[in-house]
Amino acid sequence: MSDTFLFSSESVNEGHPDKLCDQVSDAVLDACIREDPVSRVACETCTKTGMVMIFGEITTSATVNYEQVIREALKDIGY
Numbered sequence: 001m002s003d004t005f006l007f008s009s010e011s012v013n014e015g016h017p018d019k020l021c022d023q024v025s026d027a028v029l030d031a032c033i034r035e036d037p038v039s040r041v042a043c044e045t046c047t048k049t050g051m052v053m054i055f056g057e058i059t060t061s062a063t064v065n066y067e068q069v070i071r072e073a074l075k076d077i078g079y
Helices: 016-036 066-077
Strands: 040-048 051-059
Touching: 016 040, 016 051, 016 066, 051 066
Parallel strands: none
Antiparallel strands: 040 051
16 A cells, blocks of 8 residues: 555635635525525536626526626626
8 A cells, every 4th residue: 555645725815716706606505595495506607708608517406696706796796
């Protein structure tokens, strides 16, 4: 057995698209759980210039205006 332990991690700076996407996905999760605490949310976000897209599987009884949630998250970030 090897005595070597390899640890790696990813780190990106503020404003990086990965951070933006994480915050949008978190905002969607928060919006669902706020209204329905037993929501099941598997939300991914991707972005490019002028566009944000969420996709995945969301099972909730909450009524969520996803476009509004995304726009508010982007505004809070500073875009």
